[in-house]
Structures are given as structure tokens and as C-alpha cells.
Amino acid sequence: MSFQTGLSGLNASSKSLDVIGNNIANANTTGMKSSRAEFADLVASSLGAAGGASKGAGIGVSVATIAQQFSQGNINITGNSLDVAINGGGFFQVTMPDGSTAFTRDGQFKLDRDGNILTNTGANVMGYPTDLLGNSTSVTPQILTIPTGAPIPAQVTTEITAEFNLDARAKVAASVSPATPISTYGTSLTAFDSQGVEVPVSLYFVKTGPDLTANPAVAADTWEVYDSNTLAAGTTALATNAATYATHNANSTWNTANPGPDQRATFAAAGTGIYAADPQLTMVAAGSLFQMTFDVNGGLVTPAAPQTLTLTSPNVAIGNFNATLDLSGATQYGTAFTVSNLTQDGYTAGELTGISIDPSGVIMTRYSNGESQARGKVALADFRNVQGLTPTGGGNWVETFASGQPVLGEPGIGKFGELRAGALEDSNVDLTAELVNMMTAQRNYQANAQTIKTQDQIMSTLVNLR
Known part of the structure; x- marks a missing residue:
């Protein structure tokens, strides 16, 4: 024995x-x-x-x-954008070359010639499909694929958003001699037509109120908005208004010095022989796109909704196309004219230049046109009894009856850990203890x-x- x-x-x-x-x-x-x-x-x-x-x-x-x-093993920074470490619970779900499902903590991912994300053992990494902003569109994991072939197509500009401050100290443009140039308060950006060709867009803002001498009087803070297509008409209108102001100011001075009705530099009502004080002629606002009105606190009152802006493509086959112009973030305070935000949603075609993965698992692709688009989200799996998993080599485990079925989820939610791109999880072996x-x-x-x-x-x- x-x-x-x-x-x-x-x-x-x-x-x-x-x-x-x-x-x-x-x-x-x-x-x-x-x-x-x-x-x-x-x-x-x-x-x-x-x-x-x-x-x-x-x-x-x-x-x-x-x-x-x-x-948990130590997180080691590698700088490789396709290296991914799990900081916390969970496993990457992969589909082996034979079609079976396995799970791993090894995040040394690669791209094949078709843009599929693979492990070193040739298994496909699984994840959730998303829209271009990174929102999941399905709860069923699919093979993650990055479009590495043809460039992304161009997108026509449909929305333009501008946020800026107009100087509340500015005088009515036509009341200054010489008149304030129409380009004093202006900004520009580049939009794109349906073929991705650049279309310059310029916006100009001309102050027209308050003006109590106008007929009718303008009591509110108002600004006329012009673009490249209406610039010439706006410049002509501003010159006309400036002349009107000069005449009015001269007549007002003369009338004050010469109160007698026979001496007033005014005009007589037709057929009456009665002289009246010289009124301010109606201001000319020809060609303006629309008018902006601000309240006494500097906030925008009108327009309350985005306006339609007509853009012209250099390609005559495309011609004119419309985009909405949102100026809801505009203000009028007593500080210098500044533009804080100017964006548009169009872009030209672009080639893939880089890939990154954020802590929530969203895979972002970067393109030569400056655009970034989400192309999926890495899925994680966990088990009621991880001790029941069976190792199969190559850093992979498979589920068993003892482990239970996998529970799938997204990184950073619930018991699933966050991802760290450009890093790998080291072995948790304590060499000294071993x-x-x-x-x-x-x-x-x-x-x-x-x-x-x-x-x-x-x-x-x-x-x-x-």
C-alpha cells in the first residue's frame, strides 16, 4: 500500500x-x-x-x-491601432476557420485582404453592426469588416450651421460716412456638390436697425443677411441707403436752422402747397436673403427656423442645389464679431488613412477627406462560470456545459470591461511565484x-x- x-x-x-x-x-x-x-x-x-x-x-x-x-493581466502599451486589451471582465468572441465559436483575451488583431478583422489564429472577430455615428443597429454579432478597397463616395452639402456673435456696438451700416463696407461682418466656408466638388460659400451681415429715423421706424436690432449671389445687390442697396441718410441728415440740419416754411429744404405735398418736415425715405434692402432680429438680451428672435440657402455648383449639369442654413446659435453682444462654429455636412470622396477603436468598442475609420465613420462595434462575451471553459490552444477557450452559455454585451456596460486600443493584456503569470x-x-x-x-x-x- x-x-x-x-x-x-x-x-x-x-x-x-x-x-x-x-x-x-x-x-x-x-x-x-x-x-x-x-x-x-x-x-x-x-x-x-x-x-x-x-x-x-x-x-x-x-x-x-x-x-x-x-x-486581470497588466496592460502593455504597443501603439498598434489594431491591438486591443480588455480592462475588466469579458472575452472577445471569434469564429474559427472551421466555423466554430471560441473566446479569447488575446487582442492582437490584423486585417486580411478583404478588410476582415482576424486574430493570429485566423479567426474572425465578431461585433455588432452600427450606423456611421457608432450606434448599434443589431443585437446579433456579425463578422467585423472594414472597407479598405474603394474610397467612400462624396456627399452633397445639405446642412450648414453657423454660430457667431455680432457686435452690438456696431452702428447702422448706412448711417456712417462712408458707409460700413458690406464685408465688415462676414465669414466663409466650403460646401460640396453631389460629385464632391468644392463650392465656396460666403455670408455677410449688415446692420439695419435700430433706426428710429427710418420710415417706418425700426425699433429692434436687425441685420440683413447676404451671400455671394446677393453681394452685388446688397452693395448697391447699401450705397443707396448711405445717400438717403446723407440727404436726410443735411435736410434735418437745414430745417433746424431755417424754421420758416418757405425756407425748408423739404418737399410739398402734391397740389396742396403745404410743406412738411423731411421724412427718412424707406430703406432699401434689395437682394438680402432674410433679416435677423435680436431681442434686448442679445438672443436671436428671428428667423426661428433654418433658412434655405441656394448654392451653385461649378458643374452646369448639376446647377443649383439647396442647403439649410441654421443660425439659431447667433448672438448680439457688446464684444467683437467672432465666429465660434461653422460646419457643413458635405465632403468629397476619401481614401482610408487610419483605424481606431474607442473604449466602448466602436471601430472608427479615418479618411483623407477628413471624415471619420463608425464601421462596427466589438462584442464581448462572459460566462456564469469561467472556470468551466476549456482551453483549446492559441489563446482560445470554448464553452462547455459547466461554463454555461455566453452572455453577450458591449464593452463598458454592466460587468463588461472597457477596451484599450493600442495596448495588449499581458499574461497574468507571476514568474517569481512560479x-x-x-x-x-x-x-x-x-x-x-x-x-x-x-x-x-x-x-x-x-x-x-x-
């Missing part, structure tokens, strides 16, 4: 050394999780023992299980061998009895 006990100890110690050796060999393997041999003693029962209890010394030891340790464990296992092996040697000597003594 003692020989069997010692032999079981040798087998268990040998198995423990195998596990320790595997841990040490994979100390630098990305996503590797260390294991340990867990022992259980073997006891022989005796039905005839007094009191129903066994008095046996035991018959040895066995390896009850080899348990994996799924603790070396100490190896020495302990070696001593155990030697001690078990010694029990067998001692038992052999005892048996020899018995055999040699005369």
Missing part, C-alpha cells in the same frame, strides 16, 4: 510541475491565464472499523483539477520518491529474515 501512496505522490507532483512549466513557458503570451494543480487526498474506507469511522492512514493523493486563474512553486513541487517529488525508497528498504529487511 505504501508503494501506491508514494507513486500517487510522484504522479501528482509531476503533474504540478507540468502546470508550473506551462505557466513559465507562457509568461510572455498575450492574454494567457495561469493555471494551478489542485490536489485531493485519497482515503480507503473500512466497513468494519470501530464506531463506523475509518482508521486508515490514506492511500495517496490525486490531482482534483487544474484550475485557471482569470485575474519559480518558488517549482522548487516546492521538486521537493515534494523528492520526498515522495524517498517514501518509496524507504518502503523498499523495509521490504528488503523482511525478505532477508532467516
